[in-house]
Amino acid sequence: MTQSAATPLPTPKERRRIREAKSLTQAQLAAKVGVTRETVRSWESGRTAPRGRKREAYARLLTDLTVRPPARNEERDQDRKRARQPEPVAAGAVPVESAAAPEPSPAAGTELPAAGPEQPAGWTPAEAFDLLYTHAAPFLVRQTYLLTGRRTLAREAVERAFQQAWERWPEVAVDPDPAGWVRAAAYEYAMSPWHRLRPAHRQPEAPPADADDRKLLGxxxxxxxxxxxxxxxxxxxxxxxxxxxxxxxxxxxxxANRILNARDAVAEQLPELAVPEQLHRRLTELAGAEKLDAPKSALVRSVGEKRTRFWVRTAIAVTTLIVGATALTVRVAPTHYEPVPAPGAPVSGVPPLTGPDRLTAQDLELRRLLRAELSGGPERLAPVAE
Structure with a gap:
C-alpha cells in the first residue's frame, strides 16, 4: 500500500527495538531500505528523520517487522510443559522469531549493538536476564577484547558484569538501557589498573593471526x-x-576531543582508516574475527549467587567476631577506678618508712673483731735467701 509523505513512524527507541527483535544489524536494515548504515544509525538515534520515499520504505519495513506481543504466562507455561524444555530462552520460548543473535562474521559486517532487548511483560527475572545475556554477551566479549587485547580478561569482565547485573536485577531491569549498564560495568572491570599486579597478566597473549588485525589491535x-x-x-x-x-x-x-585524538593517532599509523566508516568496518571485522564465546547464562547466575552467599556469610562471621570481642572486653574490663591522690596527700594502707634496728652486743663484738683484722688481705710475702 502506498503511503503518504506524512507516514507516522515509531519513536527512535522503538525503531531500534523492532530491528533488534528480528536480529537485524543496522547494515542489513540499511540494505533493505536502500540507504547507508550511518543513515539508519542517525534515524535510530533521533538525530535525523527519514523523508520522502525513504520514509515510506522505512515505515513499511518497520510495519512488516513489528513483533507480536508476548504470550500470556499460562499459555507459555503450558507450552513449556508440553515441550519439556528446561531452558525457555534457549529452547525458543521467546515470543519473537529468535532470542539469540546470529553468530557474526566479518564478511557479513559484524555489528556491535549498543542496546539490548526490552524485558517482555510477564516474564520472570531469570527469563529476562537470560534474554539480555543471550543478546548482549557474545558481542560484549568481543568489544571488551578490543578494549584490553586479552581474551581471558574479556570473558572474565563480561561474566563479572552480568553477575553484578543479576545481583542488582531490580535496578537493571528498569534501566532504559540494560545492555549499556552491563557494558559500563564490564569496561570498568576490564580497565582496572589492579590487573597489572596479577601474574597471568605479566605476559602478553597471543596476537590475532592476521597481520592487519595484529597491527590494528596494536x-x-x-x-x-x-x-x-x-x-x-x-x-x-x-x-x-x-x-x-x-x-x-x-x-x-x-x-569529542578524545575521539578526535584517537582517530588522529590511528590515522597516523594506518592512513587507510582515516575515514570513520572504514574505521568502523575494521573494528567490527577485528571483533568478529575472534571466536570468543561467553559461558551459559545459568552458570553465570549460579556463580554470582554463590559469590553473593559467600560474601554475606563472611560479613556475618566478621560481624559476629566483632560483637564477641566487644562483649569479652566489656566482661573483663574493670568497672571501678580509684582516683589518683593529689601530690603531698597521705596515702592510706602504706607502712611507715623505717630505718635499720639498733645493734646488739653480739653485733658490736663482731664489728670489733672485723675491724681488728687486716683489711688488705694476707700479709705481704718477703723474699728470703735459702
Whole structure:
C-alpha cells in the first residue's frame, strides 16, 4: 500500500527495538531500505528523520517487522510443559522469531549493538536476564577484547558484569538501557589498573593471526585507555556523542576531543582508516574475527549467587567476631577506678618508712673483731735467701 509523505513512524527507541527483535544489524536494515548504515544509525538515534520515499520504505519495513506481543504466562507455561524444555530462552520460548543473535562474521559486517532487548511483560527475572545475556554477551566479549587485547580478561569482565547485573536485577531491569549498564560495568572491570599486579597478566597473549588485525589491535592498545574507550564506543559500538560522554563520565566536548585524538593517532599509523566508516568496518571485522564465546547464562547466575552467599556469610562471621570481642572486653574490663591522690596527700594502707634496728652486743663484738683484722688481705710475702 502506498503511503503518504506524512507516514507516522515509531519513536527512535522503538525503531531500534523492532530491528533488534528480528536480529537485524543496522547494515542489513540499511540494505533493505536502500540507504547507508550511518543513515539508519542517525534515524535510530533521533538525530535525523527519514523523508520522502525513504520514509515510506522505512515505515513499511518497520510495519512488516513489528513483533507480536508476548504470550500470556499460562499459555507459555503450558507450552513449556508440553515441550519439556528446561531452558525457555534457549529452547525458543521467546515470543519473537529468535532470542539469540546470529553468530557474526566479518564478511557479513559484524555489528556491535549498543542496546539490548526490552524485558517482555510477564516474564520472570531469570527469563529476562537470560534474554539480555543471550543478546548482549557474545558481542560484549568481543568489544571488551578490543578494549584490553586479552581474551581471558574479556570473558572474565563480561561474566563479572552480568553477575553484578543479576545481583542488582531490580535496578537493571528498569534501566532504559540494560545492555549499556552491563557494558559500563564490564569496561570498568576490564580497565582496572589492579590487573597489572596479577601474574597471568605479566605476559602478553597471543596476537590475532592476521597481520592487519595484529597491527590494528596494536594501534588500539597504544592509545590511552580513556581515548581507546571513547573511540570504541563511538566508532565501534555506534553510540551517539552524548551517550558516549555519559558512559565515560566526561563532558561532551571532552569526549569529542578524545575521539578526535584517537582517530588522529590511528590515522597516523594506518592512513587507510582515516575515514570513520572504514574505521568502523575494521573494528567490527577485528571483533568478529575472534571466536570468543561467553559461558551459559545459568552458570553465570549460579556463580554470582554463590559469590553473593559467600560474601554475606563472611560479613556475618566478621560481624559476629566483632560483637564477641566487644562483649569479652566489656566482661573483663574493670568497672571501678580509684582516683589518683593529689601530690603531698597521705596515702592510706602504706607502712611507715623505717630505718635499720639498733645493734646488739653480739653485733658490736663482731664489728670489733672485723675491724681488728687486716683489711688488705694476707700479709705481704718477703723474699728470703735459702
Amino acid at each position: 594501534v588500539l592498545l597504544s592509545l590511552p585507555p580513556v581515548h581507546r574507550r571513547a573511540l570504541l564506543l563511538y566508532d565501534g559500538v555506534g553510540l551517539d556523542l552524548p551517550e558516549t560522554a555519559a558512559e565515560t563520565e566526561a563532558s561532551t566536548p571532552a569526549a
